[in-house]
Amino acid sequence: MSAAGWCALLRIIVSLFVSTQAGVTPSAIRDLQTQVAAIYANAGVDIEWATTTKPGALQVNVLPVLPPIAGCELAFGCSVIDSRNVNPSVAYIASATILQYRLANPRVSGQMLAYVTVHEVGHLLGLQHSNDRGIMHRNIDWLLAPGWAGSDKSALSQKLAASLSARYPAVNQHPIP
Ligand SMILES: [Zn+2]
Numbered sequence: 001m002s003a004a005g006w007c008a009l010l011r012i013i014v015s016l017f018v019s020t021q022a023g024v025t026p027s028a029i030r031d032l033q034t035q036v037a038a039i040y041a042n043a044g045v046d047i048e049w050a051t052t053t054k055p056g057a058l059q060v061n062v063l064p065v066l067p068p069i070a071g072c073e074l075a076f077g078c079s080v081i082d083s084r085n086v087n088p089s090v091a092y093i094a095s096a097t098i099l100q101y102r103l104a105n106p107r108v109s110g111q112m113l114a115y116v117t118v119h120e121v122g123h124l125l126g127l128q129h130s131n132d133r134g135i136m137h138r139n140i141d142w143l144l145a146p147g148w149a150g151s152d153k154s155a156l157s158q159k160l161a162a163s164l165s166a167r168y169p170a171v172n173q174h175p176i177p
Contacts, residue, residue, distance in 0.1 A: 010044060010045050010046065010160050011045070011046040011047070011048055012040075012045060012046070012047055012048070012058060012121075012125070013047075013048045013049075013050055013054055013056065013057040013058065014036075014047050014048070014049055014050065014057065014058050014059075014060055014121060015049075015050040015051065015052060015053055015054060015057040015058070015059045015060065016029070016033070016049055016050070016051065016060050016062070017051075017059070017060070017061045017062065018062040019061070019062060019063045019064065019095075021063070021064050022062045022063060022064055022095040022096070023064065023095055023096060023099065024062055024095050024113070028113070031110070031114070032113050032114050032117060033047075033049055035111065035114035035118075036114050036117050036118050036121070037049075039114070039118045039135065039147060039148070040118070040121075042147060042148065043148050043152075043153050043156050043157070044157065045156070045160065053088065057088065058088070058089060058091070058121060058124045058125070059088050059089065059090045059091070060090075060091045060092075060093060060117060060120065060121065061090060061091070061092050061093070062092075062093045062095050062113075063092055063093070063094060063095065064094065064095055064096035064097075065094050065096055065097055066078055066092050066094045066097070067092060069092075075094060075097045076093070076094055076097055076098050076101070076112075076116045077091060077092060077093045077094060077116040077117070077119065077120040078091070078092050078120065079091045079092075079120045079123035079124050080092070081123070081124065089124045090124075091117070091120035091121060091123065091124055092120075093113065093116055093117055093120060095113065098112050098113055098116060115135060118135050119135055119136060122135065122136050122152070122156070125156065125159055125160065126159040127152065127155055127156060127159065128155075130149050130151055130152050130155075132149035132150070132151045132152070133149060134147060134148050134149030134151075134152050135147060135148055135149075135152065136148070136149065136152045137149070
């Protein structure tokens with residue numbers, strides 16, 4: 001991107017709010033952040049975590065169950081996008097619902113909270129559901145493919161490259177030394 005030929009890494013700010021009712025321990029939160037950051041790093045996106053609202057930040061709220069909002073798909077998470085871009089876009093993650101599912105599906109133990117968060121943040125960034133096996137697939141079982149489908153990655157970089165600096169002030173490019 002730059003004249004010096006540095007690779008540009010895109011950075012997004014994610015404000016993470018965890019309800020005291022969510023039943024998620026501080027170490028589980030750190031684990032969630034580590035896993036989510038690793039999956040986004042794999043798509044060339046750097047996440048800066050915040051614990052307060054910030055201009056342009058994407059907001060993720062971890063609650064026991066989803067709030068009663070129309071259009072919330074599945075029961076694990078949903079994203080609310082304000083098309084007028086007046087209110088911040090918010091993703092909700094249903095920790096108690098995820099924990100129940102996890103208990104019945106030990107394969108995803110320790111990972112599902114992160115996968116659902118990656119998926120919902122993907123929606124906040126403008127990604128639609130993908131038909132390809134990967135984290136943006138609608139089918140929860142396919143979240144077990146722990147990463148991006150190739151098509152997700154290219155859609156993500158297109159979204160981020162196209163108009164993000166205007167639409168998402170939190171997204172900016174910074175050089176890698
Ligand atoms: Zn979805």
